[in-house]
Amino acid sequence: MEIKKQIELNGRTLAISTGKVAKQADGSVMVRYGDTMVLATVVSAHEPNEGQDYFPLQVEYREKIAAAGKIPGGFFKREGRPTEKEILSSRLIDRPIRPLFPDGYMNETQLLVTVYSSDQENDSDVLGGIGASAALMVSDVPWHGPISEVRVGRINDEWIINPTYQQLDESDINVIVAGTSESVVMVEGESREIGEDEMLAALKVAHDAIKQINEMQLELAREAGKAKREFQKAEPDEQMVQEVRDLVEEKIRSNNRTAGTKEERSQRRAEIEQKTLETFAEKYPEQESVIKDIIHDIEKADMREMILSESKRLDGRGLSDIRTISCEVGLLPRTHGSALFTRGETQSLTSVTLGTKMDQQLIEGLLPEYQKRFMLHYNFPPFCVGEVGRVMGPGRREIGHGNLAERALQYVLPDDNEFAYTLRIVSDILESNGSSSMATVCAGSLALMDGGVPVKKAVAGIAMGLIKEDNRVAVLSDILGDEDHLGDMDFKVAGTMDGITSFQMDIKIEGISFEVMEQALAQAKEGRMHILEAMNRTIAEPRTSISKHAPSLITLRIPVDAIGGVIGPGGKTIRNIIAETGTEINIDQDGTVTIAALTKESGDKAREIIEKMTEQPEVGKVYEGTVKRIMDFGAFVEFLPGTEGLVHISQLDTNRVEKVSDVVKLGDKFDVKLMKIDSEGRYNLSRKAVITGEEPGAQDEGEGRERRRDRGDRDRRKSRRPNR
Secondary structure, eight states: OEEEOOOOEEEEEEEEEEEOTTTTSSSEEEETTTEEEEEEEEEEESSSOOOOOOOEEEEEEEEEEGGGGGGOOSSSSOSSSSOHHHHHHHHHHHHHHHHSOTTTSOEEEEEEEEEEESSSSSSSSHHHHHHHHHHHHHSOOOOOOOOEEEEEEETTEEESSSSHHHHHHHHHHEEEEEEEEEEEEEEEEEEEOOHHHHHHHHHHHHHHHHHHHHHHHHHHHHOOOOOOOOOOOOOHHHHHHHHHHHHHHHHHHHHSOOOOOHHHHHHHHHHHHHHHHHTTTTTTTTOOHHHHHHHHHHHHHHHHHHHHHHOOOOTTTOTTTOOEEEEEEOOTTTSSEEEEEEEEEEEEEEEEEEEGGOOEEEOOOSOOOOOOOEEEEEEOOOGGTTTTOOOSSOHHHHHHHHHHHHHHTTTSSOTTTTTOEEEEEEEEEEESSSHHHHHHHHHHHHHHTTOOOSSOOEEEEEEOOOOOOTTTTEESSSSOOOHHHHHEEEEEEETTTTTEEEEEEEEEESSOHHHHHHHHHHHHHHHHHHHHHHHHOOOOOOOOSSSSOOOOOOOEEOOGGHHHHHHGGGHHHHHHHHHTTTOOEETTTTTTTEEEESSSHHHHHHHHHHHHHHHOEEEEEEOEEEEEEETTTEEEEEEETTTTEEEEEGOOOOOOOOOOOTTTTTEEEEEEEEEEOOOOOEEEEEEEEHHHHHOOTTHHHHHHHHHHHHHHHHHHHHHHSSSO
């Protein structure tokens, strides 16, 4: 039997139903908002795999192209590997749900979220988060939910929950917030340089809506939910825990308080772990993984206590101190812009490439196809953390980090009509010890300026951390990798001197208050300003010119009705221009022509050809003409590509011309002046006017005198003929 719950949200009905479809899954729900419908299912194995020491949770979000009444492009005509949008949406669902599984739960679990109907007004990603939570709530899988997700926008100072795509175009903020009924647990979004207080206000507005949706899920679970499976975490032997603690606790304390590099700390930790395993090998056989977990827990507890009690961190810094920053630009001689940004033991080598409109990325999905002009790609090779690993395509983490940095930078880029280049940034992380995505933001900003891209402002990013035990709280600036791993929050903020441009937060515990978030935002702003000052000392303004290795772009506008003539039948004309000039030419539907050339000369040549082809004839202007046809009464001269006019015999020379071929021949080139466009659109040209400087208007009178003279000569010749 189908059970359904619904509420009104921003003028539309949000409905969650269960019991009608996918009933063999452990839990399944259909979420509907407007005409967008998403099915979420969960299945979890009843036993963990033997020897498994991690939680194998798989979250997959997929969009059926048929949901928008479309057929997929490409040869196979079916959905293929996940798009970047689907990967990012999967992460938005995974991140708030994963921490709420019981500690120690190792059963393989799969959440599948599928979009079956899309009204192309409401984004289905937040519905996927709601659906995944509701599916877990009605299932027998142990989970400490619910959570809900909403998107927040703002137009004319009015907050909007789940704005449509059209409203987002007008909004100055686009942020997705997930939370329990007690607190926010995840934030992901972008904004147009809003203030910290405005960001906090957006989170509060979002949380009010989240609490309503969570209550709806609780009601659904009470009526349709299954009894939860019994689960109890396997606890290690207390005597073994105490013996390991007695052996390693002081060594761990010493290691945590000995400032040094990440590699030095890791090496000392590895030695402690190895000696401990050797000590207990006979007494506790086959307990290596358990002993490692005990050492990890001791290390975590000591590091957290050191920060809370002593305000001291693993590398010796205070809570708000930023690591040493080094910036360098122009490292790579053949790229169009480059930068090396190093903060402590985190380093990004970033390049900028300037391309043409032909380099734009075509985005296909539920929405109508569109071209993407700015791309940022983030790479995290295994050597950056001193490891050996398989080198494959980008993983979800790399795509997510790249997307966060891309959003941070996109609002400071110049408009397309101001700077027509396609832009690609590539960030390669060469070293990593915390916050490589924010290093990418900084390096990307520096590289854009080095490349001569007229960005509005510099952008910097910083990652914040949190340690919370009861009422004791410590907010950490510029966190290390271990502080991220052992802490309670990963909180990234990127922006300019004037405001936030992108924002990401993941909270691993419940009960983070808005007061703590406010403190973290304020501390993040201080750190961002410090980093921006260091960046500005290296390069404060974009270079005044682009790299000599970048293509030269020339933009001009032609009449819309002239586009067909420039393209020619089957594209023949424009292909000939491209072949002749060695350029790349793109023509938009509004008549905007973009010419990309490797040299100024080739670009100017292509522009000249197109300008002549589309130029509107102007009375009184002098043109270089080519004789195309010779008649008794004059010569037809092509003075613009494909446009001919008549030079009357009387206008060929200052002296009387008896025969046109006495003065000009086919193929001759000479200057002519356009004297008149008659009522039938014919062009009257004059070679004589170029020589004498005669202006339009005088030609009619001169031609009249010439015609009268010719008529008089004919009359005199006729009068001399004998009568027959």
